[in-house]
Amino acid sequence: MTRPQKQIRLAAHFPGVNNTTVWSDPRAGSQIEFSSFVHFARTAERAKFDFLFLAEGLRLREQGGKIYDLDVVGRPDTFTVLAALAAVTDRLGLTGTINSTFNEPYEVARQFATLDHLSGGRSAWNVVTSWDAFTGENFRRGGFLPQEERYSRAKEFLATAHELFDSWKGDEIVADQDSGTFIGRPDAGAFAHHGQHFDIQGRFDVPRSPQGRPVIFQAGDSEEGREFAAAEADAIFSRHGTLEAGQAFYRDVKSRLARHGRRPEDLRILPAATFALADTDAEAEELAREIRRQQVSGATAIRHLEFVWNRDLSAYDPDGPLPDIDPDVESEHLARGRAQVHMYRDPIATAREWRELAEANNWSIRDLVINTGNRQNFVGSPETIAKTIDAYVQADAADGFILVPHITPGGLDGFADKVVPLLQEQGVFRTDYEGTTLRDHLGLNRPA
Template sequence: MSKQIHLAAHFPGVNNTTVWSDPRSGSHIEFDSFAHFARTAERAKFDFLFLAEGLRLREQRGHIHDLDVVGRPDTFTVLAALAGVTSRLGLAGTINSTFNEPYEVARQFATLDHLSAGRAAWNVVTSWDAFTGENFRRGGFLAESDRYERARAFLDTSLELFGSWHGDEIVADKESGVFLTDARAGWFKHQDAHFDIEGQFTVPRSPQGRPVILQAGDSGQGREFAASHADAIFSRHSTYDAGRDFYTDVKGRLARHGRRPEDLLILPAATFVLGDTEAEAAEIAHEVRLAQVSGPTAITFAEHVWNRDLSAYDPDGPLPAVDPLDGEHTVARGRASVRMFGDRLATANEWRERAAARNLSLREVVVEVTARQSFVGTPGEVASEINRFVQDDAADGFVLVPHITPGGLDEFAGKVVPLLQERGVFRAEYTGETLREHLGLAARR
């Protein structure tokens, strides 16, 4: 029997995949954009909508990066509003465990799960940089091991809060109109190296018991954290071979945590470009990449490697002849992509070899090394590839990231989803009410 494909949709806002300058691109902060995107995903019977979190605007050489010019709205506010314009679509938000506090986050997610009748999901992430911490009273930098230790304690504490209401603690006396409440309802006490809290949790047990837990870390500690705690992983391994390796590795970690392979879904982020022919799709994909990597964007990425001010260089000219600077990265503070390149000199030399072999400009090199189109082709070809990935255990489904907001999901919903439904590998109608049911996960009670 064929595996069923899981699909989610990521509202990208303005980031490295977004062609925000395209005339078809609408607002990335007005509610109509979020509502359009969510309604499209629900009409296509997607599992959930996914929002990222931005706790600080990104900077480059002391200036706000152009990808953050529209701002970064609050995740909970947007998801709560979307609960009122959707009825089945799951609502997932990325909320940081490094700078937030368990009581507040648990209260917000429990409330969202009530407001949405059981459709909330939490993507638990850590933050690696002191740059973001400057926005918070605690501030500071946490090493990777400390970040994941705090994340585990944060999630464990939150799960205690979600589970602090037991059975029927609240009984309504209809004659007197008085609610009689068990004095222990919602009571919690948690002490560890990170948190020392005690009191009454204010939100009764929600429809799912707790939100679906997503995780996006890719390090060894991140994978182990997901294997022990998460319901689904938002993975970056969207190519076939890398996807199969990641899938095998993470699923293989589950048994030592007393879990089964079906208890954790692997959902890589994936972009797509559709065309009437394979050649047309490839041409569109190339134009999209050029639009995603403007001249200034190419210089920005190069500065992440060189750790130098490269603003005087021509992005359509040769790569810098100077080598990257060693030491603390001061040019691209707070940019996660800095970590992608590892050894700066090795990366610069690899870029130079690529440019020399094919006479590529700096911008053309960046276009190649940051390529993000996962699926390019006709609707039939894309449907076949997505199905191949899932049936061959390279993924359990995908979190789709369109390059146009908010209408970029429309074509996929109208042309690819029906083909998956015809194959019998994707639902034609929702059969459950909660996100946990959509994902085929066991109830958490």
């Protein structure tokens, strides 16, 4: 029996300033002005995307005591941006990354419940943890948590937030029959949680929101992260963009759901995906090469090499050969913030491998970083990209994709205008929204 075609889920990631964005392109706009967010969100909604996704960094990266060049314009607050976007969109889901290591359940639950009310049921929470003591310096607790404690705290954080979301069990505000005034039932919003990480009790002051709870995203890829997603998440933000890796990840995570009393359709798997779109496949390949060169300036190439060498390499020519000295594995790392510090477990071996690659291909430092860095997931004409995305979804490498354009805010426009109509013609993507909430868009049930 032939399986019906799966419906593709599409979302848009406003990338901010990072190694995906080509901020130097003349078409690039502000990463912080509200008009950029509005343009991006309205394009996604015009294309009937499921949601817009915002990442968040709680501290700017530093290298050699200076703010990293791709972080220089800063990061606006997630909740503020999403609440403002709720007023200028009607159906688009609004997903924010909020950290469970440096926040508190009551505050976060109250903010998401409020956003869900303001947006008519379109909020989603990407639950993340943080290992980074450098980031922790921005918070009064400071420090960091070991990995096992991070996930322990995250699980209890989410469980506590769910208790708060569920503390309003129905129509808790009712009209007094005699006076006609509104009164609250005695147990409305009452909660008490006594656990390892949180010991709180009181009354939650936001009534149950349109979705009951926000859609829960999770982005971890470790064993703990996969199990956490299988037990708790509605969707997982995957980093596995190739067909084979995507299929392996998909099988693994979906196979874990049954032991948590869940069905495969209860969890959506959505890898991030970059793209290079042009009129022909050949033009797209050339565009992809140009994008990669734009993404790696000379200064960026040197900074990337410094992650591995752990040395100040500013005296080196990015268009010259790699350093012949070995990485410094004894000193404190000169890069601080986010995951780059831990990307390379064996710097000496990595440096040796890169020297061999550079010598074999006659690559400069910049050439090496360009050719060993991330490549676009989808490259081609509108027809090629539409066909490839559909093939990945039908082959169970993903349930859809979170698209990350290289230009903000206009980088999504071509995909919306040229690729989405082809997917709609194939019958694998909606032509209009059929519901009002993000759970409707993703085909997820409202929690009881």
